[in-house]
Structure formats: structure tokens, C-alpha cells
Amino acid sequence: METTLNGSRASAAVGDSGWRYLLGGLRTAVPVGSLAQAAEVAALAVAACADDADRHLALDIRRGRVLLTLQSAEHAGVTTLDVELAHRVSTAVGGLGLRTEPEVATGAPRSLQxxxxxxxxxxxxxxxxxxxxxxxxxxxxxxxxxxxxxxxxxxxxxxxxxxxxxxxxxxxxxxxxxxxxxxxxxxxxxxxxxxxxxxxxxxxxxxxxxxxxxxxxxxxxxxxxxxxxx
The missing domain is CATH 3.10.180.10 (2,3-Dihydroxybiphenyl 1,2-Dioxygenase, domain 1)
Structure with missing residues (x-):
């Protein structure tokens, strides 16, 4: 059963996999070397979320990185399903030799915000x-x-x-x-x-x-x- 999580539970559930809890959503970045690779990451994330992608996943593809957000559209917050999807996405991205992380790019002066x-x-x-x-x-x-x-x-x-x-x-x-x-x-x-x-x-x-x-x-x-x- 899908359950809505508060900030402390959501943060603890995904922190080790490079996601951060911000304003009711789970967010991460994947540094990439090209737009083609960014598109590949985006496709992997959508596939990892499968039928739940439209209701939970948002993507922002830019030069050098892909930003991913997971949030339940129905609950306007993070649920246990979002946590599960975050781990699925991280595993899929890892298959490319990339990683989900809170930095917007390797060596960036700041993290997600x-x-x-x-x-x-x-x-x-x-x-x-x-x-x-x-x-x-x-x-x-x-x-x-x-x-x-x-x-x-x-x-x-x-x-x-x-x-x-x-x-x-x-x-x-x-x-x-x-x-x-x-x-x-x-x-x-x-x-x-x-x-x-x-x-x-x-x-x-x-x-x-x-x-x-x-x-x-x-x-x-x-x-x-x-x-x-x-």
C-alpha cells in the first residue's frame, strides 16, 4: 500500500543513493557527457518507473546533466512508491556507469536547490x-x-x-x-x-x-x- 512519508523518513530512505528531499519531492542529478547520453539516462529512468512514470517522474535534460524528481502527483508529496522508484532509477543509471548524486555536475559549486x-x-x-x-x-x-x-x-x-x-x-x-x-x-x-x-x-x-x-x-x-x- 502506498503511504505518504514525512521529510525525515523520506530523506533517510534515499540519502545513501544520492537523492535529496526538497519541497515535498525526491530530487537528484545525473552528470552526463553529452545530450545523447542525457537522453539515454532519461529513457532508462522512464523505463525503471514503468507504468508509474507519468504520475511520479519529472525530468529536466540540460547540457552536462539530467535532473530527476519523484513525487506523487495525487498526494503532492513523497510516498513509499517514490522511494522504491528512486532506488530503481539509481540502479538503472548505475548500469551505464553513472550515478545519481545531489551535485548538479561533477565539481559544481553547489548542490540541488x-x-x-x-x-x-x-x-x-x-x-x-x-x-x-x-x-x-x-x-x-x-x-x-x-x-x-x-x-x-x-x-x-x-x-x-x-x-x-x-x-x-x-x-x-x-x-x-x-x-x-x-x-x-x-x-x-x-x-x-x-x-x-x-x-x-x-x-x-x-x-x-x-x-x-x-x-x-x-x-x-x-x-x-x-x-x-x-
């Missing part, structure tokens, strides 16, 4: 339709539309989510970036941002997220799945 845009709002219901129409986005599957992020149906742009404010905050930016990184990448990224002139605004909710700011006070968050299962 996903960008979200967060908008602070006093009345989410009033402004959410504007952003949905402007961006041509769709509702992420879920029971509560106001809580669910807006997502690009073509998978090209970052998700947009809304954070409720109690009172106006005119002296603070109202739109900020949330950068979701693998849990084992977060501290390295945090240190790099601080060394580049940033400052730590708050680490009270770490490792779920750290709030950072640039030299002029514009804020951004580094986020992980950790600290969210409770």
Missing part, C-alpha cells in the same frame, strides 16, 4: 488571484487553496507562496526569496552568504529556516525539510 518566492500579505485571499493570473500559475494540489503555493504548470518558474501579516510592515521588504537546499548543504550555504556580506537576522527556527539579510536589509531565507515533521 529549489527557489520559492514568499509574499507577505494582510489579505491573502484578496491578492492571491492577481499573482495567479499574472504569472499564469496553477494551485498546487491540496485541500486548502489559500495555504497551497502557486506553481508553474510547466515547471519552469519558482513556486510562490503567501505569508500572512498581522499588521503592515512598510520598512521591510514584503517579497523575499526562500531557498530550499539539501539538509547537508545548508550550513555551507549559510556561511558563504554571511562571508559575502550578509547578516543573520534570526536562527530561532533553524534548521527549518534561517532568516538572512543583505547589507541594505533585504531579507531571504535558507530552508530545509528538517524541523518540520513535528
Amino acid at each position: 529549489l527557489l520559492e518566492i514568499a509574499i507577505d500579505a494582510l489579505d491573502i485571499a484578496a491578492i492571491r488571484p492577481f499573482w495567479k493570473a499574472l504569472l499564469g500559475y496553477a494551485d498546487e494540489p491540496g485541500p486548502d487553496v489559500l495555504v497551497a503555493p502557486l506553481v508553474d504548470p510547466l515547471g519552469q518558474g519558482p513556486a510562490v507562496w503567501f505569508q500572512r501579516m498581522d499588521v503592515p510592515r512598510p520598512q521591510r521588504n514584503r517579497i523575499h526569496f526562500d531557498l530550499c537546499v539539501p539538509h547537508d548543504e545548508a550550513l555551507r550555504r549559510l556561511d558563504a552568504a554571511l562571508a559575502a556580506g550578509g547578516r543573520l537576522v534570526s536562527g530561532d527556527r533553524a534548521p527549518a529556516f534561517w532568516v538572512l539579510a543583505d547589507g541594505e536589509g533585504n531579507e531571504a531565507c535558507i530552508t530545509t525539510w528538517q524541523g518540520r515533521d513535528g
